[in-house]
Amino acid sequence: LPSNVSAAFSAAARNIVGDAFVRDDPESLEAYGADALKRGRPADLVILPGSTREIASVVALCQSHKVPFLARGGGTGYTGGAVPVRGGVVLSLERLNQILEIDPINLLARVQPNVVTGDLQRAVEREGLFYPPDPASLAHCVIGGNVAENAGGPRAFKYGTTRRYVLGLEAVLPTGEVVRTGSKAVKNVVGYDLTHLLIGSEGTLAILTEITLRLIPKPQARVALRALFGGVRPAVAAVTAFIRAGVVPAAIELVDEESLAALAGYLGRPLAPPGTGAALIIEVDGSPETVASECHLVEACCRTAGAHEIVRAADESDRTSLWEVRRELSASLRFISPIKLNNDVVVPRGRVPELFDLVDRLRTTGPFRIACFGHAGDGNIHVNILVDPTAPEGLRAAEQAVRTLFEGVVALEGSISGEHGIGISKAPYLAIELSSDEIALMKRIKTAFDPQGLLNPGKIFPEDP
């Protein structure tokens, strides 16, 4: 592909950010051209701006040269949101990595976009505060990317996704203007809610340059439990029972038999006795009294639903090791097959058993394995189709299975993506969930922000024929 970037453009870019912060060596162009989806296209130029003002100047330069551009954060996305599929400039926000303010009186933080999520969590917890969103990649992903994708994680069941914590944004529009949305106030109904429109817009409407986040007091106590069941259905029955009893755990993670087998193979030790068809990891938090009484109720519901083993993490180190198992899942599956089609579908929680019925049917349709785990409380199950790399004809069957899966979850009143977004990997399937009128409206919104279509082109919307 020919480069989108002229020598004059490069020179002007160096003029804006300084020579040291423009990269055009092949290694950099390659490295900044892919994310966790691992389907890249090298950038034509990588720019590392140091301020909002520099970003606005680079954007104006891109507009005047008609060069495509996009912003890149931690590069941990699963759907290609940060991949420059049409080439052009990748604006890496890695220098904008400061926590600007933590305000324990007003319970808020103001951060630059490339603050690592886990770092922010630790910083606010030192002040007795809590930032709940906990995507599995929290050691590497950044707040800007979390906002762009509306990231979730296990604790979303009780605490909601990133959306619930964003009070305001500073952003550079594709046309170069700097806007501020929302405010430090926890309520704001002045004009259209640009904050909430930008959340989850996958970097296609604006470049986020500063984020004001709401925090909450840190829960005083937390306890994690693991319960083992003969299969997925009794596990879901247990979840329904304790939620109906009024318990709202911080997290309710479900791991199916195939995922448990993958973990055992990867870790080299069995995790559960024979006959285990599903595991629940449940975390309860709050005041010590509430945690104690809710744990009791959760355990009772699990036993009634048929759990054959229930372990309560006795201390924080037990708790950590219990959760580490959950965090090793993605690596375990990659160990089985490098060709993993990762689908974060979501259905109303009561329909999770029907989702597993559908997965059982898909298992018969090709030479692949399917491992499922995820956020049972939210009905948000990661359905991983693992294609045998020695039987690459299986990939076509797997892609057909993805389509059948997506049609199935929409029929179950769910959604094809609960956390990861559309990007490039799911764009071909968008019309399974959205009508042509809905897609046309979204495209008109995109045009209202980006009339030239230069910001992060080729994402979300299926290619026009």
Add this chain to the structure above:
Amino acid sequence: LPSNVSAAFSAAARNIVGDAFVRDDPESLEAYGADALKRGRPADLVILPGSTREIASVVALCQSHKVPFLARGGGTGYTGGAVPVRGGVVLSLERLNQILEIDPINLLARVQPNVVTGDLQRAVEREGLFYPPDPASLAHCVIGGNVAENAGGPRAFKYGTTRRYVLGLEAVLPTGEVVRTGSKAVKNVVGYDLTHLLIGSEGTLAILTEITLRLIPKPQARVALRALFGGVRPAVAAVTAFIRAGVVPAAIELVDEESLAALAGYLGRPLAPPGTGAALIIEVDGSPETVASECHLVEACCRTAGAHEIVRAADESDRTSLWEVRRELSASLRFISPIKLNNDVVVPRGRVPELFDLVDRLRTTGPFRIACFGHAGDGNIHVNILVDPTAPEGLRAAEQAVRTLFEGVVALEGSISGEHGIGISKAPYLAIELSSDEIALMKRIKTAFDPQGLLNPGKIFPEDP
């Protein structure tokens, strides 16, 4: 003003919804032409559609005749959002008043837009569920209007505003298409979040025809407290102290001295001993053990901050009467003056004392009284400027005070509206909070939805010169 509606239009409308559901008598045109702002303009035609399909047909008819139109719910808005300022058709959604589904397994409800908020609350509480948003008008306001305005209420401090509970919408676009946004799944990141863009758009982007709401388990216990202080500042100090101690009450309402005096006058009995300069009404909910320990902590913080009286509601009837006082506030103020400029400004909670400093300065600028009460936890204070009706020249000074107030809250990093929206009453002040670039972007979004500008024209944006 000449009517926007021709005889041919009326006949076509009658054809769509039936003769019985079209009104053109003067009383109806008047009655449907105003909301709680009490600044109306009669409708040219009132239509009572019975279904989404009929709404879509009426909208298409309006488009083909270039007749302005808007949807009306409970008519309880404070900013003129449902007032047909440019005439045309008022589509009253009063026939769309059914609760379609309450699903205790998936913790959701599906409702038509004109379900009264309080009715929905009672219906879900019968199932052990809870719909937290509780605007003061909950006996009359409707869910569709709550979504259009992103309504709040006392419980927003702990539970968030209406936004947090909306999973999906069915809506008729101004161009006549019926779209569905979101789904029954609690997470959905497929395309731009039209659900959250429509929430708070004040009926200017689409007509909401069905709403899917998330519910939560009903808290097992709740206790209300009233604490009296010498002034607003120690009351705010108490709030800061118990929040820093990790307590998140369901509601923290603040009532200032002027409001207490108005209540005493209206109810004909003193509510607090002499020397009382502020009252807090605090409600704690959750498990019985947590409620008990949090009440204890709240009371201790109030005492330390100087409360001279703390009353705990002993039972549900005490609790109700304690809250009734709060609910009588608006009526009490109207009793003092029929000319009440009601401003629901919001600042970061720690800056509430600075907001009261500003109000004290405003009190010296004209022949009016200013009574403040509201949601102290959210920093969302209703600043009511009560103009002496016998000194109508006071109105101009009051309008100047409103402008100074709005400039002041923006300088305090707050917002000019936390709950009521912009509508017509605050449109002249929009540019105090938003830049011209931000307003221009919002107008482009409006055009993406409504290229002819026929849906609810004249709202939010200041008139072009």
